[in-house]
Amino acid sequence: xxxxxxxxxxxxxxxxxxxxxxxxxxxxxxxxxxxxxxxxxxxxxxxxxxxxxxxxxxxxxxxxxxxxxxxxxxxxxxxxxxxxxxxxxxxxxxxxxxxxxxxxxxxxxxxxxxx
Amino acid sequence: xxxxxxxxxxxxxxxxxxxxxxxxxxxxxxxxxxxxxxxxxxxxxxxxxxxxxxxxxxxxxxxxxxxxxxxxxxxxxxxxxxxxxxxxxxxxxxxxxxxxxxxxxxxxxxxxxxxxxxxxxxxxxxxxxxxxxxxxxxxxxxxxxxxxxxxxxxxxxxxxxxxxxxxxxxxxxxxxxxxxxxxxxxxxxxxxxxxxxxxxxxxxxxxxxxxxxxxxxxxxxxxxxxxxxxxxxxxxxxxxxxxxxxxxxxxxxxxxxxxxxxxxxxxxxxxxxxxxxxxxxxxxxxxxxxxxxxxxxxxxxxxxxxxxxxxxxxxxxxxxxxxxxxxxxxxxxxxxxxxxxxxxxxxxxxxxxxxxxxxxxxxxxxxxxxxxxxxxxxxxxxxxxxxxxxxxxxxxxxxxxxxxxxxxxxxxxxxxxxxxxxxxxxxxxxxxxxxxxxxxxxxxxxxxxxxxxxxxxxxxxxxxxxxxxxxxxxxxxxxxxxxxxxxxxxxxxxxxxxxxxxxxxxxxxxxxxxxxxxxxxxxxxxxxxxxxxxxxxxxxxxxxxxxxxxxxxxxxxxxxxxxxxxxxxxxxxxxxxxxxxxxxxxxxxxxxxxxxxxxxxxxxxxxxxxxxxxxxxxxxxxxxxxxxxxxxxxxxxxxxxxxxxxxxxxxxxxxxxxxxxxxxxxxxxxxxxxxxxxxxxxxxxxxxxxxxxxxxxxxxx
Numbered sequence: 001x002x003x004x005x006x007x008x009x010x011x012x013x014x015x016x017x018x019x020x021x022x023x024x025x026x027x028x029x030x031x032x033x034x035x036x037x038x039x040x041x042x043x044x045x046x047x048x049x050x051x052x053x054x055x056x057x058x059x060x061x062x063x064x065x066x067x068x069x070x071x072x073x074x075x076x077x078x079x080x081x082x083x084x085x086x087x088x089x090x091x092x093x094x095x096x097x098x099x100x101x102x103x104x105x106x107x108x109x110x111x112x113x114x115x
Numbered sequence: 116x117x118x119x120x121x122x123x124x125x126x127x128x129x130x131x132x133x134x135x136x137x138x139x140x141x142x143x144x145x146x147x148x149x150x151x152x153x154x155x156x157x158x159x160x161x162x163x164x165x166x167x168x169x170x171x172x173x174x175x176x177x178x179x180x181x182x183x184x185x186x187x188x189x190x191x192x193x194x195x196x197x198x199x200x201x202x203x204x205x206x207x208x209x210x211x212x213x214x215x216x217x218x219x220x221x222x223x224x225x226x227x228x229x230x231x232x233x234x235x236x237x238x239x240x241x242x243x244x245x246x247x248x249x250x251x252x253x254x255x256x257x258x259x260x261x262x263x264x265x266x267x268x269x270x271x272x273x274x275x276x277x278x279x280x281x282x283x284x285x286x287x288x289x290x291x292x293x294x295x296x297x298x299x300x301x302x303x304x305x306x307x308x309x310x311x312x313x314x315x316x317x318x319x320x321x322x323x324x325x326x327x328x329x330x331x332x333x334x335x336x337x338x339x340x341x342x343x344x345x346x347x348x349x350x351x352x353x354x355x356x357x358x359x360x361x362x363x364x365x366x367x368x369x370x371x372x373x374x375x376x377x378x379x380x381x382x383x384x385x386x387x388x389x390x391x392x393x394x395x396x397x398x399x400x401x402x403x404x405x406x407x408x409x410x411x412x413x414x415x416x417x418x419x420x421x422x423x424x425x426x427x428x429x430x431x432x433x434x435x436x437x438x439x440x441x442x443x444x445x446x447x448x449x450x451x452x453x454x455x456x457x458x459x460x461x462x463x464x465x466x467x468x469x470x471x472x473x474x475x476x477x478x479x480x481x482x483x484x485x486x487x488x489x490x491x492x493x494x495x496x497x498x499x500x501x502x503x504x505x506x507x508x509x510x511x512x513x514x515x516x517x518x519x520x521x522x523x524x525x526x527x528x529x530x531x532x533x534x535x536x537x538x539x540x541x542x543x544x545x546x547x548x549x550x551x552x553x554x555x556x557x558x559x560x561x562x563x564x565x566x567x568x569x570x571x572x573x574x575x576x577x578x579x580x581x582x583x584x585x586x587x588x589x590x591x592x593x594x595x596x597x598x599x600x601x602x603x604x605x606x607x608x609x610x611x612x613x614x615x616x617x618x619x620x621x622x623x624x625x626x627x628x629x630x631x632x633x634x635x636x637x638x639x640x641x642x643x644x645x646x647x648x649x650x651x652x653x654x655x656x657x658x659x660x661x662x663x664x665x666x667x668x669x670x671x672x673x674x675x676x677x678x679x680x681x682x683x684x685x686x687x688x689x690x691x692x693x694x695x696x697x698x699x700x701x702x703x704x705x706x707x708x709x710x711x712x713x714x715x716x717x718x719x720x721x722x723x724x725x726x727x728x729x730x731x732x733x734x735x736x737x738x739x740x741x742x743x744x745x746x747x748x749x750x751x752x753x754x755x756x757x758x759x760x761x762x763x764x765x766x767x768x769x770x771x772x773x774x775x776x777x778x779x780x781x782x783x784x785x786x787x788x789x790x791x792x793x794x795x796x797x798x799x800x801x802x803x804x805x806x807x808x809x810x811x812x813x814x815x816x
Contacts, residue, residue: 025629058677059628061628062673066672086760093697093712094716095714095717099720
């Protein structure tokens with residue numbers, strides 16, 4: 001039932017991860033391995049486009065928590081964009097907007113890296 | 116002790132006879148009844164000697180080793196006999212039926228020859244006995260005993276007779292003995308079970324022994340020096356030795372011929388034997404499948420044995436979470452190369468890369484073994500460079516059970532056209548066995564894993580249940596109702612209360628991210644923190660800051676606990692709320708139903724400083740009849756089969772209608788609405804609800 005898809009593309013040195021579907025305990029490892037790979041390849045400028053993300057559970061949120069510290073240590077960031085109101089609410093409850101850079105549009109996030 | 120006795124006695128008797136012979140020669144006396152005693156002494160001596168040899172005899176040795184032993188012994192003694200027979204200058208004089216030695220040297224020679232040849236023949240006889248009896252069939256033992264009996268009887272008929280006096284009885288018995296010898300000479304089935312190498316040796320040994328024993332036969336003829344000496348020494352012994360020698364000649368001759376005829380099929384027989392053993396071992400392996408790695412190692416090791424391959428390895432298709440793997444789904448990522456034998460990972464990679472994957476695809480599509488007879492010149496393997504020279508031929512066999520592919524077995528030989536049809540058949544049969552073993556191993560692993568998870572879940576569920584308050588407090592100022600239902604897979608919902616002092620009630624509702632034992636563990640930690648720190652740090656904000664600091668040290672980066680914490684002053688109805696990443700509080704006041712959501716990160720998120728900085732606290736003055744509802748996301752995320760979540764709005768709607776109801780009615784109204792929304796779906800997550808209602812002054816007595 002839980003369907004999750006993930007795609008990584010890059011805009012210059014910024015890597016955009018499109019995530020789609022349900023991000024829960026079953027699918028979180030997929031995102032985790034995608035992040036691990038980016039970090040292994042020393043790619044620390046990451047934008048996660050959540051346009052098609054329908055649901056995120058605490059396990060899904062945990063994945064972001066796992067990597068943010070290391071990414072920032074390497075003067076990179078994980079930015080989130082295009083969150084649907086419902087998903088935003090989940091992030092908001094946990095206080096993600098306080099910890100993460102969340103933008104309306106992907107282009108805004110990309111621009112912020114450029115600056 | 117016994118051996119020493121046997122040795123000394125027999126040696127003593129032989130020496131006695133020797134001395135007697137010397138005396139007889141020097142005094143030139145007639146033997147008469149002394150001759151009978153001499154024969155008896157000799158027979159006893161040899162029987163004792165036989166018992167000595169028998170007591171030191173090793174029966175377990177293989178026939179080939181026995182042959183080798185007999186060969187060495189025969190050569191040594193044969194040479195010794197030849198040399199000895201040329202030493203004496205004198206001879207025997209024939210007088211009637213008796214032999215008269217002409218010099219002392221022949222007496223000495225006769226004694227030495229008699230002892231040595233007698234001993235040799237006893238040993239040879241025992242060797243041949245063991246060889247014949249090593250593979251018994253019906254009658255083997257009986258025939259051999261018959262032969263032995265005839266040999267002994269024939270020998271004894273010449274007891275106390277003159278050396279050259281042969282009776283008719285002896286001749287008849289000798290003929291019977293020969294018949295028995297022939298019967299026994301065909302007991303050669305042990306040859307079949309020898310390996311090719313052993314057969315080569317057996318053939319060689321058999322031939323040499325055959326020749327040596329022909330030599331013995333000739334030397335033992337009555338007219339030769341050796342024959343005469345033996346005859347003089349003891350006619351029964353001479354008869355016995357001749358018979359053994361003749362029998363050995365026949366038997367070794369047969370051994371040689373039989374091995375010669377078996378030699379062409381020796382290799383095939385060897386191979387069949389290995390195949391049978393390997394298949395047998397593998398079928399035993401099917402029951403020993405608890406260690407998967409060991410199993411795959413055994414499979415490739417046996418592949419080497421079963422077809423005499425040079426190298427072998429196995430590709431195991433990893434099981435994905437989606438049960439069946441379609442053909443197209445099999446690619447490098449979910450294939451694991453294991454059990455490499457005589458080949459390195461890089462060489463395997465070279466073989467299966469690029470065109471190699473097309474080899475694999477061919478096997479998977481045809482579901483049949485693929486044989487490349489000549490790797491160097493085959494188009495399908497032209498992508499190989501260096502390794503091409505190492506591999507002559509290649510076999511690729513799919514491991515499949517029903518419609519599932521489990522893996523692919525590879526075997527190589529260093530010569531081209533190394534795998535004939537038999538090899539391919541065997542390796543295919545072998546692959547089927549391996550499939551069953553691997554399949555079973557996986558099933559066992561899976562059911563063990565499931566069992567383990569189930570037990571873990573039960574422990575966690577039990578833990579979680581015990582962490583929640585068993586009874587709720589009863590106050591005159593405030594009504595409290597709570598409900599917490601764990602989902603089947605243990606979640607991490609937690610709620611608890613404590614009296615901070617006489618007048619302050621603290622209530623916490625939380626949700627540990629994740630599930631299972633670790634969730635229950637963090638929950639227990641949370642309970643400890645709550646029960647201890649809440650009494651020291653009175654304001655909700657202060658408490659949460661300290662709780663975060665305590666947790667941040669131990670909690671895994673990806674884990675967090677969301678909590679909402681309220682402190683109610685029972686005298687005034689003053690309600691303080693702080694929230695750490697948790698669902699907001701539903702507050703139902705007269706004409707105003709709202710969510711109270713002060714800012715705050717989940718516990719375990721962010722540095723302690725940042726956490727403290729961003730945490731906010733709100734204060735509400737409860738009015739009589741006001742209701743505060745704390746809940747977890749199990750309520751708002753309760754899903755319909757269509758996936759639609761319950762959400763927050765229905766809570767607000769319910770809030771508008773229930774303000775005049777008591778706490779238990781409000782709790783049930785919300786639970787009923789959630790249940791109705793879910794239909795008959797079982798809840799996916801824990802669901803926790805705590806309802807507080809500040810009583811109207813009129814109800815306070």
